[in-house]
Amino acid sequence: MLAAFPFLLRAQTDCLSCHADKTMQDASGHNVGVDSDKFHSSIHGVLSCTDCHTTIKEYPHPEQPAAVKCVTCHAEQASAIGNSIHAKASAHPCISCHGDAHSIFPKDNPKSAVYPLNIPKTCGTCHANESLAKKYGLQNVYATYMDSIHGYAVSKEGLLVAANCMSCHGSHNILSHKDEKSTTARVNVPATCGSCHGGVKEQYLAGIHGKALAEGNGKVPVCTDCHTAHAILQPTDSTFRMQSTPICGSCHKDQLATYRDTFHSQLGLLGGYVETARCWDCHGAHGVLPASDPASPVNKANLIKTCGKCHKDANASFVQYQPHANPHNWKLNPALYYVRTFMNLLLWCTLSFFTLHTVLWFIRAKREQAAEEKHD
Amino acid sequence: MTDEIGTVTPEPAASTSTSHEKFYVRFTLAQRYLHAALFSSFLGLAATGLPLRFSDNWCARKFASAVGGFGAILFFHKCCAIVLTLAFLYHLKDIATRVLVNKEKGLLWGPNSMVANWKDVQDLVNHLRWFVGLGPKPKFDRFAYWEKFDYWAVFWGMIVIGFSGYAMWFAPFFARFLPGWALNAVLVVHGEEALLAILFIFSIHFVNTHLRPGSFPMDMVIFTGKETEEEFQKKRELEYERLVAEGKLESRAGDKPVYWWVNFAKVIGFTAIVIGLVLLVLTLIGYFGTA
Numbered sequence: 001m002l003a004a005f006p007f008l009l010r011a012q013t014d015c016l017s018c019h020a021d022k023t024m025q026d027a028s029g030h031n032v033g034v035d036s037d038k039f040h041s042s043i044h045g046v047l048s049c050t051d052c053h054t055t056i057k058e059y060p061h062p063e064q065p066a067a068v069k070c071v072t073c074h075a076e077q078a079s080a081i082g083n084s085i086h087a088k089a090s091a092h093p094c095i096s097c098h099g100d101a102h103s104i105f106p107k108d109n110p111k112s113a114v115y116p117l118n119i120p121k122t123c124g125t126c127h128a129n130e131s132l133a134k135k136y137g138l139q140n141v142y143a144t145y146m147d148s149i150h151g152y153a154v155s156k157e158g159l160l161v162a163a164n165c166m167s168c169h170g171s172h173n174i175l176s177h178k179d180e181k182s183t184t185a186r187v188n189v190p191a192t193c194g195s196c197h198g199g200v201k202e203q204y205l206a207g208i209h210g211k212a213l214a215e216g217n218g219k220v221p222v223c224t225d226c227h228t229a230h231a232i233l234q235p236t237d238s239t240f241r242m243q244s245t246p247i248c249g250s251c252h253k254d255q256l257a258t259y260r261d262t263f264h265s266q267l268g269l270l271g272g273y274v275e276t277a278r279c280w281d282c283h284g285a286h287g288v289l290p291a292s293d294p295a296s297p298v299n300k301a302n303l304i305k306t307c308g309k310c311h312k313d314a315n316a317s318f319v320q321y322q323p324h325a326n327p328h329n330w331k332l333n334p335a336l337y338y339v340r341t342f343m344n345l346l347l348w349c350t351l352s353f354f355t356l357h358t359v360l361w362f363i364r365a366k367r368e369q370a371a372e373e374k375h376d
Numbered sequence: 377m378t379d380e381i382g383t384v385t386p387e388p389a390a391s392t393s394t395s396h397e398k399f400y401v402r403f404t405l406a407q408r409y410l411h412a413a414l415f416s417s418f419l420g421l422a423a424t425g426l427p428l429r430f431s432d433n434w435c436a437r438k439f440a441s442a443v444g445g446f447g448a449i450l451f452f453h454k455c456c457a458i459v460l461t462l463a464f465l466y467h468l469k470d471i472a473t474r475v476l477v478n479k480e481k482g483l484l485w486g487p488n489s490m491v492a493n494w495k496d497v498q499d500l501v502n503h504l505r506w507f508v509g510l511g512p513k514p515k516f517d518r519f520a521y522w523e524k525f526d527y528w529a530v531f532w533g534m535i536v537i538g539f540s541g542y543a544m545w546f547a548p549f550f551a552r553f554l555p556g557w558a559l560n561a562v563l564v565v566h567g568e569e570a571l572l573a574i575l576f577i578f579s580i581h582f583v584n585t586h587l588r589p590g591s592f593p594m595d596m597v598i599f600t601g602k603e604t605e606e607e608f609q610k611k612r613e614l615e616y617e618r619l620v621a622e623g624k625l626e627s628r629a630g631d632k633p634v635y636w637w638v639n640f641a642k643v644i645g646f647t648a649i650v651i652g653l654v655l656l657v658l659t660l661i662g663y664f665g666t667a
Contacts, residue, residue: 260432263563265431267446267450270428270436270440270441270449311547311548312548313549314551315548317551317552317554317556318547318548318551318559319556320551320555320556320557321551321559322556322557322560333560335557335561336557336560336564339561339565340564343568343572344568346569347568347572347575351572351575351576351580355579355580357507357522358588360508361503361584362583362589364507364508364509365588365589365590368589369589
């Protein structure tokens, strides 16, 4: 009966008199029902339906009203998304993260899809999807993150301050890590991690790597090179201790090669005994300083203390031990060079002589044996 | 060193034996136990030391993780080292007693001594000449030159490897009187000397003593302590002739080794040889492989 008399729609009640039916569908089968209670408690609950559905002025309204434009109010966010890596995403740029437009809550409300504790699940809707990750050439990092100390803090402890996806990647303005404006670009990683780990950031920036990074050397290690971005292994974890030395060695090749020749490395490589000294046990981890710096743990003045962390009775003579000695270099390590040369000479002379001796003897003895058997 | 014939405790004879073969004693029971302690601890040291020396080798890592990582390897290595050290100290005590207390003649010089003499040099030269058909086969006395070399190689090796090993084990203590670079050197010395020992024992000693024609597949005398008259006469002609001339041959006579002991020794001995040969192959892979 109402339909016979067109009238202006003024309040939610007018629309909800039809759309409050949650099972209501339009001609093409889309759900057009609205949960009025939820909508009223949502952040948009104070708005009139026509504030967003602007093309609908009166009843009856067209079967296919124009799509809602969030940008009308949220221009800043829309422009950020337009410049972000999600600009070309086929999914709706707003509701794919914030959820149904009629039940959007502020981000500090636990019901919100972008509440800190809900973010991993929200991003995971797409990013935990194996085929989607494959399609865009992304690593499927959702599970890795969830098993990390950050993921654990979020999912198990409900720590609001723990890093969720957004803490590092941002929200509307997410950029590829290849873009140098991205919060996850190599040059920006220390600042990004440092937004929580401020103390470590200070140490890092004061160290030789941090200074080089500030000077524009992009090759120096940043947080994620050692700690990884999503898995964030515990530095005390044996996997971390086993895999970290080659990371330093990827630049410090000579130092890795000489370290490999020493007892520390030989022990350390065999696993199950991860306590042996790795690079950062002696050189420090975040604020690595040159050995000439008096604050460096490998400065001569600090060696007894540094070695003493493991070797309780370390003394002045003990710390003359060279953890990077090179027995092949007679200029750097003459004594060691001659010791090695002598031992090698002894080994090869002894073995060569006796191998020849034994082989000749064996052949002669075999012949003699054969001759004796013939004689018998 | 020489044995003390009077102290031999022969194995009970297999009285049922119908053989008329005569047996003569070469090694005392204590010497045989010493050899057993030596080779079992040496095998243990080699098996646990090699993964360290070639720690970047795939086999080494697999072995290490299979036995519980380096913690377990180091523990076993040190246990074997203590056994070998005790065996070495026992031997030193034995020599000291025999020289200083028993005033045993012939221990430091002469045909029964392990000390090298001019005849050993001549034997080496003549033996080499015989290998290539330039002269007759030399006759050997109680200890041939290669046996003396084996003995002194092990003697020197135990001092060198032992000292460098203990210097690493108790590095801060040794650093009190060793210069800093020595702490670097001990690892090189330990590794290289051990490599020499492993390669020498598992190839040269195995072939010279056990695998060569005449002894193949294993010279049982180090396990039973006795050898047949034929073997004695053939291998140590001079000693045999000397004993006959002095009329002392019968003082060396021993009983035929009992059956079960021979079999038991064969099992132990072959196990040792097989382990040694496997380790030899792995050592060569580790040394020449680019793992």
